[in-house]
Amino acid sequence: MKQEQRVLIFMVIVFAVMWMMMPQTPRKNGSKTPRPGATPALMSGDATTTGSKAQMAATSASPASASRTAPDEEGGREVEAEAEAPGEIIPIRTRVFDIGIDTRGARPRHWAIIAPEYTAKQAGPDGNGAIELIPQIVRQDAQRDLPLEVTFKEKETRSFARLNSVLYDCRLTTATDGATVLRCVSQPVNDLRLIKTYTFRPDSYVVGLEIQLENLSESPLPRAIREDKLGFGLTLGPGIGQYDPARSNRTSGVSYTHGAVASDKEVFDLSPGGGKTLERYLQARWIALKNKSFAMAVVSPGETTRLSAAVALQRTRNELPRDLAKTQSPPYTIIAYTAPLEIPTSGVASLNYQVFAGPMKRTIMDGVGYGFHRVLFHNSWGWFRWLCLAMMSALDWFHQWSHNYGIAIILLTVLVRILMxxxxxxxxxxxxxxxxxxxxxxxxxxxxxxxxxxxxxxxxxxxxxxxxxxxxxxxxxLRGCLPMLIQIPIFFALYKILDVSIDLRGASFLWIHDLSMPDRLFMLPFTIPLLGWNEFNLLPILMALTTVLTQLLSTTQINDPNQKMMLYMMPIMLLFMLYNLSSGLFVYWITSNIWQAAQQAITNRIVKREVHPAPA
Known part of the structure; x- marks a missing residue:
């Protein structure tokens, strides 16, 4: 087999594996409603109702498309609600969060992570280092969708969508354990009052959320809440993460959003493609929206409580600005539903949730419980996911020892090369x-x-x-290539953990200011045509040079000019394709190339002695 044939086969295998492991970016089409008449699997839950018991179920539905509508008093039809001015923003500040709750709808209008371990070296879009989890790139008015909205209605009759837009009476108190408690009571809507109670603990990324539905009418609230036999719905989204123009499109949290829903045993991906609404009819433990480094989730904490989930592309009114629409995907919305509720006369139904909003770090996610750490690499193959988790643990251990993530990456690379x-x-x-x-x-x-x-x-x-x-x-x-194919899964596992690691954000090494970003040694006085480069990145050039070195050492007997040209093609292609890759990945790649070059040089000398022994 000729050298160029081996290189071609190797490149095909590499790009095939990259394609299989690459998350698929959804197309920018509109959302579709779920199939009508779908029947969810039901399971008793710990939702309590004064005078009767409610059940929680597993199913799915479209986005909260009715969240801006109100019932027509004459015919029971839904008509568009009148635009209303925003309510008062109630600030909530803990050691890890800076949150603003709008009294109109009792919904979070902004939710930023301010924990110093993640923001001290992080320059956010607003310049203060805060990491905003609610996208601020969509339409900014009282009519926009926000997280933790409610969606439900009675069968063919009343809608309760205005519960997301009416004013709430909100009161802040401090619990005996130091937690901040915000209790918001809505104005009545169609003889129903909604009470949201948020509980914020000083050092926790988990927020307690209790929702109470109080029936003010003189008749029971019917059990069949919706035409599709779904009950109370709570939304996550649209989207997660603020677009940061200082970061490349590849590192933008908006365009890499995924949804997930988990039962006690399995995790399912909820990232739609082709504009379709995905549906998961199962008894779920939690639902989540995540980007590369952060996640927001609704967790069902009870032993028998179950949620359900659907994910859909956001509606037209929340489309991205035109200048971002070419590079950013439409934000997703996930809705978790209960089974149909039945609230007796003057009764109250109580639903308890936990809301997680924070970095996707294993130690933090383990604290949530209920197997929430499974959202890490959830859309990877089972064995590959465990490989990623093992390497992530090793990277954390090396950092604890070295106190520098650049050194930790080098040590992890050396460990991998020794094992291989x-x-x-x-x-x-x-x-x-x-x-x-x-x-x-x-x-x-x-x-x-x-x-x-x-x-x-x-x-x-x-x-x-x-x-x-x-x-x-x-x-x-070919036999010589097979042992090296074992390295491909390990390479992609390292690629994945270094690409998503929250700890690399703002971590410096040598001249590199941020290992999660290109090294940007200096700014060019011009922009390179076609490529759009206006920064000089040294690491990709070093990667290409060390790759050429390894190729030359592994093909010492090649004299054919055409075959030699093949040696330079792949490094040059990689240089152009990966020029803006994060610095942490290049630190790994260059270290691995240097090790490989040294190992190959030593091996060549050993083989040369065996094939051409010195004369006696």
């Missing part, structure tokens, strides 16, 4: 030995090609006889 030394050494040795043996028989092969240039069968037979005479296995080059 036996198969790579075998592959390097076999490849080097085969090249030297092929160089010895090259004159014979050239003569055969000239002699039988018009007779393929005769040429092939003569070539095999030469291989047999010299004891050369024609499949040896």
């Amino acid at each position: 030394y036996p198969p790579t050494h075998y592959g390097f040795k076999l490849n080097a030995k085969t090249q030297m043996e092929m160089a010895k028989i090259k004159p014979e092969l050239t003569a055969i090609n000239e002699k039988y240039k018009d007779d393929f069968q005769a040429r092939n037979k003569a070539t095999m006889e030469v291989y047999k005479k010299h004891g050369i296995n024609p499949m040896a080059p």
Whole structure:
């Protein structure tokens, strides 16, 4: 097998694996409503009702498309609600959060992480380092969708959508354990009052949320709440993460949003493609929206409480600005529903949730419980996910020892190369030995090609006889590549953990100010046409040079100019394709290349002594 054929096969395998592991970006189409008449699987829940018991279920539905509508008093139809001015913003500040709750709808209008361990070195879009989790790139008015809205209605009759837009009477208190409690009571809507109670603890990324539905009418609230037999709905989204123009599109949290829903045993991806609404009819434990580094989730804490989920692309009124629409995906909304509720006369139904909003760090997510850490790499294969988690734990351990993530990445790379030394050494040795043996028989092969240039069968037979005479296995080059294929999953696991690690944000190393960003050694006085580069990144150039070095050392016997040209093609392609890759990934890549070059050089010397022993 010729060298260019081996390179071509290797590149095909690499790009195939990259494509399989790459999250699919959804198209920018409108959302669709779920299929009508779908029946969810029901399970008793811990939602309590004064005078009767409610049930929680698992199902799905479209976005809160009715959240801005109100019932027509004459015909029971839904008509568009009148625009209303925003209410008062109640500030909530803990050590980790800076949150603003709007008294109109009792919904969070902004929700920022301010924990110093994540913001001290982080320059956000507003310049203060706060990491905003509610996208502020969509339409900014009282009519926009916000997280933790409610959506439900009676079958073919009254709608309660105005509960997201009426004024609430909100009172702040401090609990005996130091928690901040915000209790918001709505104005009545169609003889129903909604009470939201938020509980914020000083150092916790988990917020308690109790929702009470108080029936003010003289008749029970019917059990069949919706035409599709769904009950009370609570929304997450639209989207998560603020677009930061200082970061590249690749690192933008908006365009890399995924949804997930989990039962006690499995986690399902809820990221739609082609504008479709995905539906998951199951008994769920939690639902989540996440970008590369952060997540927001609604957790069902009871032993038997279950949620349900659907994810959909956001409605037209929340479309992205035109200048962002070309690079950013429409934000998702996930809705969790209960089973149909039945609230007796003057009764109260209570629903308890936990809301997580924070970084996707294993130690923090373990504190949430209920298997919430499973949202990490949830859309990866099972064995690959465990490989990523193991390497993430190793990276954290090396950081605890070195106190620098750049050094931790280098140590992790060295550990991986040591563990992979036996198969790579075998592959390097076999490849080097085969090249030297092929160089010895090259004159014979050239003569055969000239002699039988018009007779393929005769040429092939003569070539095999030469291989047999010299004891050369024609499949040896392929055998030499197989041990190195073992490294591909490890490479992509390292790629993935370094790409999503929250701890690399703002972490410095040598001249690098932020390992989650390109190294940006200095700004260019111009923009390179077509490429759009206006910054000089040194690391991708070093990566390309070290890759060329490893290629030259692994192909010492190649003299054909065409084959030599192939050696330079892939590094140059990688340079252009990955120029704006994060610095942490390049630190790994360059370290790995240097190790490989040294190992290959040593192996070449060993093989040379074996093939050409020194005279006695």
